Amino acid sequence: MSTPGYFTAGDRIQLTDPKGKLYSFTITPGREWHTHKGWIVHDELIGVPEGSVVATSGGLRFTAFKPLLADYVLSMPRGATIVYPKDAALIVGFADIYPGARVLEAGVGSGALTLSLLRAVGPTGTVMSVERRSEFAENARSNVEHYFSGTPSNWSLRLGSLQDQEFTETFDKVILDMLAPWECIELAAKVLRPGGVFLAYVATTTQLSATAEALKNDGNFTEPESSESIVRGWHHEGLAVRPQHRMIGHTGFLIQSRRMAPGVDVLPRRRRPSKGSYDDIAPD
Numbered sequence: 001m002s003t004p005g006y007f008t009a010g011d012r013i014q015l016t017d018p019k020g021k022l023y024s025f026t027i028t029p030g031r032e033w034h035t036h037k038g039w040i041v042h043d044e045l046i047g048v049p050e051g052s053v054v055a056t057s058g059g060l061r062f063t064a065f066k067p068l069l070a071d072y073v074l075s076m077p078r079g080a081t082i083v084y085p086k087d088a089a090l091i092v093g094f095a096d097i098y099p100g101a102r103v104l105e106a107g108v109g110s111g112a113l114t115l116s117l118l119r120a121v122g123p124t125g126t127v128m129s130v131e132r133r134s135e136f137a138e139n140a141r142s143n144v145e146h147y148f149s150g151t152p153s154n155w156s157l158r159l160g161s162l163q164d165q166e167f168t169e170t171f172d173k174v175i176l177d178m179l180a181p182w183e184c185i186e187l188a189a190k191v192l193r194p195g196g197v198f199l200a201y202v203a204t205t206t207q208l209s210a211t212a213e214a215l216k217n218d219g220n221f222t223e224p225e226s227s228e229s230i231v232r233g234w235h236h237e238g239l240a241v242r243p244q245h246r247m248i249g250h251t252g253f254l255i256q257s258r259r260m261a262p263g264v265d266v267l268p269r270r271r272r273p274s275k276g277s278y279d280d281i282a283p284d
Contacts, residue, residue: 007045007064010149014071015054015062024067024075035060069119072147073112079139080109083177083201084251086231088116094227094256095173095199100124102169104191106162106184107131107177111140113201117175118144118152130158130165167191176200179207182214189220192259199256208253219266221257228253 007013007027015023025033027046032039038058045054048064055061067075070085083091091113097103099122108114108131117127131137137159145151158165162176162184173196174188181200188198198221200211208226215221229251233244260266 005050007048007050007066009042009046012067012072013045014065014067016065017060017062022071022075023062024071069115069147073115076110076112076143076146077139078110079136080133082110082112083116084112084248086229086248087201087251087254088113090227090229090254091175091199091201092116092120094254095175095197097121097173098125101172103127103173103175104167104171105129105175105177107201108140108157109136109177111143113175113177114140114144114155115147118148118155121154123154126154126156127152128156128158128171130160130162132159132161134159163187171196173197173199180210181207182210185211185214185218185221189218189259194259194261196259197256198259199254201252201254203252205253208255211255215255215257220260220262222260222266223269224255224257226253226255 009027009029011027012024013027017023023033027042029043029046031042033042035056035058037060038056040054040056045064048054050065052064053061054064073082073085073088091097097117097120099120101121102125103117103121105114105117105127106129108129114127114129121127129140131140137157141151141157144155162178167190169191170193171191172193174192176184176188176199178184181202185198192198198215202208202211212224212226215224230247230249232247235242235244
């Protein structure tokens, strides 16, 4: 069993050299990790505290930590474009994913968001994932099992289109990462409890507009809110403090709404739409 703060057999270790380059492997008794300048014996890492500096037999030094979830996500095998950590963090926050929540997720991709959802709901919550493509589903399953050292008992993965699924349970949250989430608004209204959160992750303004209008037209959801996140890193070396030249710009839009009580009409918007707002908004 993994020991917080210390490395044990089976742990994933992340080594960082003085130039900031990352290396990662699983600590396996009896094995060695080789570099161009010596090797590190896995057994010698067991019992070492995180934040230590370890060296190869040739004197090459590294800082050693267990990788964060964001580190794992960015380095794991991908079958589809991942939900980046900055967006996954907002999804968990904006959708109010709490310990014990019942979450329905569709569009699993490589399993990046699934990992964040499973960690957020904890052992008392559940995550049901639906994925159309079998190769994506298998890759996601492999990534989840590798991260949790097995299949979490509170996770289920279904293969097929979300619209074709039958559900007997209700959910606290519905999280969609797919090409046409507006096609699933009616289903989301059926499976969400009153007050439950609907959230979709989309890449384009056309998808964003279509999803927003579908939520409004359905009549079971509050006025949707939309946002995007742009993360800019900073360089700081003495008095030389400036934005980094490279940044993580647009990755996707988040649009969320809440399920109204059955039979309760949504209050009308107070603002008037500007002229031309509803000209040809639906995608072909």
